Amino acid sequence: MARSTPAERFAAKTSPGPVPAAPGTPDTPCLLWPETSLDRDGYGRFWVDGRVVPAHRWSYEQKRGPIPAGLELDHLCTVRRCVADDHLDPVDHRTNVLRSNGPSAVNARRTKCKAGHNLTDPANVHVSFPPSHPNGMRKCRACARDRARRTREPQLAPVATLPTRTTPERTAA
Numbered sequence: 001m002a003r004s005t006p007a008e009r010f011a012a013k014t015s016p017g018p019v020p021a022a023p024g025t026p027d028t029p030c031l032l033w034p035e036t037s038l039d040r041d042g043y044g045r046f047w048v049d050g051r052v053v054p055a056h057r058w059s060y061e062q063k064r065g066p067i068p069a070g071l072e073l074d075h076l077c078t079v080r081r082c083v084a085d086d087h088l089d090p091v092d093h094r095t096n097v098l099r100s101n102g103p104s105a106v107n108a109r110r111t112k113c114k115a116g117h118n119l120t121d122p123a124n125v126h127v128s129f130p131p132s133h134p135n136g137m138r139k140c141r142a143c144a145r146d147r148a149r150r151t152r153e154p155q156l157a158p159v160a161t162l163p164t165r166t167t168p169e170r171t172a173a
């Protein structure tokens with residue numbers, strides 16, 4: 001009896017998942033890798049040709065061809081253990097990070113900042129790449145505006161409460 005091919009072993013590991021719910025995500029169901037074979041970042045691990053490879057990358061290359069050098073596969077569905085090739089998009093690292101901070105990914109994670117502002121509105125979210133956060137930093141613009149207002153107010157306050165000016169009395173010599 002012939003041994004099963006990598007494609008057969010791969011197919012046997014996967015199971016159909018739900019259609020991702022967050023807005024802006026694909027409208028086809030995920031294809032899920034078992035939770036028991038994930039790496040520490042939550043991506044599927046597949047043993048093939050004597051080594052372990054990321055299951056989603058293997059899946060994509062089987063269906064679509066080689067991933068261009070230096071590119072990462074962005075999970076459009078935001079589900080890391082999904083291996084559906086139509087949920088994967090090859091992008092550079094920066095784009096991957098920007099998208100993971102974008103409206104659909106944010107929707108799937110956190111929809112409000114600590115102060116309760118809307119983080120699903122891209123106009124309210126500022127992403128920067130300072131040296132301390134090479135993977136990108138997300139900031140709420142409404143909070144930044146509030147902070148700026150608070151630091152301005154104490155400086156403005158004295159103007160409104162200036163005492164009425166009194167003419168100093170001259171004393172005759």
Ligand SMILES: [Zn+2]
Pocket residue numbers: 029030031077078079082083084087
């Ligand atoms: Zn998916």
Ligand SMILES: [Zn+2]
Pocket residue numbers: 113114115116117140141142143144
């Ligand atoms: Zn905020």
